[in-house]
Amino acid sequence: MVKIAVMGHGVVGSGVVEVLMKNHNGIERRAKEGIDVKYILDLRDFPDLPYADKFVKDINVILEDPEVEVVVECMGGVNPAFDFCMSSLKAGKSVVTSNKELVAKRGQELLEVAKQNNLNFLFEASVGGGIPIIRPLTQCMAANEITSVAGILNGTTNFILTKMITENMSFDDALRLAQNLGYAEKNPSADVDGDDACRKICILASLVTGKHVYPDKVYMEGIRNITLEDVAYADKFNAVVKLIGMFKVQEDGRIQISVAPRMVSKSDPLAGVNDVFNAICVVGDATDEVMFYGKGAGKLPTASAVVADVIDCVKHRAARKYVYWEPAVDNMIADYHDEVCSMYLRLCGKSTDELMVIANELCRECVYTDGVNPDEIAIITDIGTYAEQEATAKKFLERGVNVISAMRTLTL
Amino acid sequence: MVKIAVMGHGVVGSGVVEVLMKNHNGIERRAKEGIDVKYILDLRDFPDLPYADKFVKDINVILEDPEVEVVVECMGGVNPAFDFCMSSLKAGKSVVTSNKELVAKRGQELLEVAKQNNLNFLFEASVGGGIPIIRPLTQCMAANEITSVAGILNGTTNFILTKMITENMSFDDALRLAQNLGYAEKNPSADVDGDDACRKICILASLVTGKHVYPDKVYMEGIRNITLEDVAYADKFNAVVKLIGMFKVQEDGRIQISVAPRMVSKSDPLAGVNDVFNAICVVGDATDEVMFYGKGAGKLPTASAVVADVIDCVKHRAARKYVYWEPAVDNMIADYHDEVCSMYLRLCGKSTDELMVIANELCRECVYTDGVNPDEIAIITDIGTYAEQEATAKKFLERGVNVISAMRTLTL
Numbered sequence: 060m061v062k063i064a065v066m067g068h069g070v071v072g073s074g075v076v077e078v079l080m081k082n083h084n085g086i087e088r089r090a091k092e093g094i095d096v097k098y099i100l101d102l103r104d105f106p107d108l109p110y111a112d113k114f115v116k117d118i119n120v121i122l123e124d125p126e127v128e129v130v131v132e133c134m135g136g137v138n139p140a141f142d143f144c145m146s147s148l149k150a151g152k153s154v155v156t157s158n159k160e161l162v163a164k165r166g167q168e169l170l171e172v173a174k175q176n177n178l179n180f181l182f183e184a185s186v187g188g189g190i191p192i193i194r195p196l197t198q199c200m201a202a203n204e205i206t207s208v209a210g211i212l213n214g215t216t217n218f219i220l221t222k223m224i225t226e227n228m229s230f231d232d233a234l235r236l237a238q239n240l241g242y243a244e245k246n247p248s249a250d251v252d253g254d255d256a257c258r259k260i261c262i263l264a265s266l267v268t269g270k271h272v273y274p275d276k277v278y279m280e281g282i283r284n285i286t287l288e289d290v291a292y293a294d295k296f297n298a299v300v301k302l303i304g305m306f307k308v309q310e311d312g313r314i315q316i317s318v319a320p321r322m323v324s325k326s327d328p329l330a331g332v333n334d335v336f337n338a339i340c341v342v343g344d345a346t347d348e349v350m351f352y353g354k355g356a357g358k359l360p361t362a363s364a365v366v367a368d369v370i371d372c373v374k375h376r377a378a379r380k381y382v383y384w385e386p387a388v389d390n391m392i393a394d395y396h397d398e399v400c401s402m403y404l405r406l407c408g409k410s411t412d413e414l415m416v417i418a419n420e421l422c423r424e425c426v427y428t429d430g431v432n433p434d435e436i437a438i439i440t441d442i443g444t445y446a447e448q449e450a451t452a453k454k455f456l457e458r459g460v461n462v463i464s465a466m467r468t469l470t471l
Numbered sequence: 472m473v474k475i476a477v478m479g480h481g482v483v484g485s486g487v488v489e490v491l492m493k494n495h496n497g498i499e500r501r502a503k504e505g506i507d508v509k510y511i512l513d514l515r516d517f518p519d520l521p522y523a524d525k526f527v528k529d530i531n532v533i534l535e536d537p538e539v540e541v542v543v544e545c546m547g548g549v550n551p552a553f554d555f556c557m558s559s560l561k562a563g564k565s566v567v568t569s570n571k572e573l574v575a576k577r578g579q580e581l582l583e584v585a586k587q588n589n590l591n592f593l594f595e596a597s598v599g600g601g602i603p604i605i606r607p608l609t610q611c612m613a614a615n616e617i618t619s620v621a622g623i624l625n626g627t628t629n630f631i632l633t634k635m636i637t638e639n640m641s642f643d644d645a646l647r648l649a650q651n652l653g654y655a656e657k658n659p660s661a662d663v664d665g666d667d668a669c670r671k672i673c674i675l676a677s678l679v680t681g682k683h684v685y686p687d688k689v690y691m692e693g694i695r696n697i698t699l700e701d702v703a704y705a706d707k708f709n710a711v712v713k714l715i716g717m718f719k720v721q722e723d724g725r726i727q728i729s730v731a732p733r734m735v736s737k738s739d740p741l742a743g744v745n746d747v748f749n750a751i752c753v754v755g756d757a758t759d760e761v762m763f764y765g766k767g768a769g770k771l772p773t774a775s776a777v778v779a780d781v782i783d784c785v786k787h788r789a790a791r792k793y794v795y796w797e798p799a800v801d802n803m804i805a806d807y808h809d810e811v812c813s814m815y816l817r818l819c820g821k822s823t824d825e826l827m828v829i830a831n832e833l834c835r836e837c838v839y840t841d842g843v844n845p846d847e848i849a850i851i852t853d854i855g856t857y858a859e860q861e862a863t864a865k866k867f868l869e870r871g872v873n874v875i876s877a878m879r880t881l882t883l
Contacts, residue, residue: 089609199776202777202778353758
């Protein structure tokens with residue numbers, strides 16, 4: 060019987076305890092040993108729970124108990140989660156976490172200490188909730204050179220965009236609905252401004268490049284400015300608007316990485332991912348495109364990913380898992396102005412005939428569509444670097460054309 | 472440097488050698504050791520290859536060389552692949568295979584000997600080609616009780632059905648096109664009659680239940696009888712026709728398992744899987760629905776899955792992977808007459824008004840649609856066991872109604 064401790068008894072932490080108890084027999088069969096929660100660390104009291112006697116308020120009880128082999132961190136936030144995880148590793152305990160902010164911001168330091176102490180630091184639940192992605196990326200696709208990853212990594216924004224697309228609901232109304240359903244926080248910034256997706260794409264980029272990619276280095280744009288007109292134009296271009304976290308590995312080994320709303324062609328499997336579902340497309344040189352789809356959040360999906368990591372820790376006490384990346388290096392992230400893509404531009408300020416003439420002059424192979432409102436059109440520009448796209452937009456302004464909105468397209 | 476041998480230099484075997492050479496550095500970094508192909512077993516000669524000196528024709532050269540630690544089997548078929556794999560395991564070498572027929576028909580015996588000798592017998596490539604599925608199912612979802620699996624497991628039939636659906640091509644024409652493109656064999660039976668999908672769903676069912684599920688115990692129906700009318704009716708019901716390999720775990724632990732064409736609602740993520748792509752939906756009690764999507768066949772995707780297994784063998788020489796299932800037990804597969812589903816029925820032989828009256832009498836909550844031809848209608852029957860569905864069809868016949876075609880729907 061392996062003893063573990065769970066730090067934090069919120070949504071995910073309580074889910075971990077629930078999954079361990081509910082599927083006890085199957086888990087024991089797969090781990091080849093029983094797994095027993097010895098302590099739960101939480102400052103709150105839960106006197107009515109059947110396992111109320113397991114609660115402790117002092118981390119040192121866990122750190123000083125040599126019986127505890129694995130510590131599960133489900134507290135969220137960087138502090139004190141980082142200190143508690145670090146202390147656990149230094150006390151010789153493997154650590155499993157669902158905390159994407161922690162892994163994205165301080166993961167390398169924890170991986171380093173885990174490596175030095177021949178312990179595991181695992182975080183399958185930090186990206187994609189219950190969707191298996193960390194292990195497939197590091198193990199199943201280990202024979203590939205991975206060239207790009209693009210994902211719908213945040214369920215809340217995908218829910219909002221789905222409501223805008225399928226029910227013509229405004230951003231504000233869709234956000235309010237998401238809040239009422241408990242999908243979005245009262246302060247929705249981490250979701251709608253892209254921070255949450257950014258942390259997840261950083262974790263995936265760190266795994267693929269083998270070097271820590273920090274969120275504050277990543278170009279990030281949220282979905283607050285997406286309008287119903289943008290969504291309608293996307294439909295005219297046979298596309299949908301999705302918040303995409305992505306990176307591409309350049310020939311020189313540097314990466315293009317960003318979080319931004321993009322027009323995604325309906326022929327792309329990511330386009331069909333709706334509501335709170337997440338999906339991650341990985342392109343490897345041998346496998347080509349592979350996609351992983353499922354619920355990216357929620358108590359039991361996330362908890363089940365945490366428990367799978369715990370099982371792995373228990374099974375691999377002899378042989379540490381090789382999840383690891385090195386410290387960040389300078390200059391590994393390419394300037395976002397160098398990204399090659401085409402752009403959706405919504406144009407007005409002239410007659411539609413004049414708009415088309417000017418568009419044809421500035422973008423020789425552009426695709427355009429009639430306006431969803433009178434006196435405007437929308438185009439998809441020629442492919443070029445983002446710097447070139449900005450130059451084109453500037454030329455439109457110089458010709459007296461008003462660019463009402465602009466959005467990247469998704470090209471892998 | 473770890474020495475391996477590759478048995479069979481066909482499409483997959485040559486792909487394995489290619490991936491190992493092309494991505495040598497990345498693979499060495501991930502395996503923590505270089506991987507060197509010492510022998511390639513093939514009865515043919517390849518004098519022009521740069522690695523022509525590696526070819527051998529006698530399996531004993533490999534078996535008797537203690538330097539060879541991992542043997543990769545890409546020969547296909549059960550004989551002599553089974554004997555060669557068994558001999559390799561008995562000679563103390565781990566075995567990796569892409570051979571679904573071998574794993575589905577004789578996998579348990581090989582797993583048993585691998586276990587006894589503390590060796591690995593891995594087969595990620597046998598299901599879904601380059602799509603990671605075996606490892607996610609056994610590791611990432613280890614905290615779940617898996618309740619059902621349903622997949623589009625054969626790219627050839629999915630290509631044919633996609634052509635029928637999107638280009639109104641007849642089955643015969645679509646099959647001919649698939650043959651011309653090299654997707655289908657001259658004798659297409661293994662694909663279109665369901666054997667290939669059946670082997671794959673048996674492997675997944677064996678993994679989930681922990682007991683060998685043999686293909687000859689599985690209800691199987693191919694796609695030869697699917698007509699363009701069936702496809703058109705599916706569209707009227709907002710569904711598409713897909714060849715689905717699936718199983719559900721019943722309350723009593725027995726499984727419902729089948730391969731059959733089914734009408735799949737367009738709201739199901741499997742409905743959007745087109746052309747030669749495969750996808751597998753797994754439902755766990757904690758994760759809910761998770762889907763894996765990608766190319767289910769092809770030289771490099773399949774080879775990359777084989778190489779990922781080789782990397783795992785190399786990394787885990789100390790700790791054997793716990794992929795294993797026990798011998799089959801009697802009575803573990805439920806009678807297919809007990810499966811609960813609704814059915815699509817295409818009806819004629821009376822006026823459409825009379826057909827609707829009779830349909831309403833026999834299926835009180837059925838959904839129906841106008842005929843794609845005059846003097847016929849189609850319905851989706853009430854949910855019931857397959858035995859009940861057969862009884863209903865018989866009642867239609869007794870009332871003078873002709874049932875032109877019948878197909879299950881997909882309900883997980």
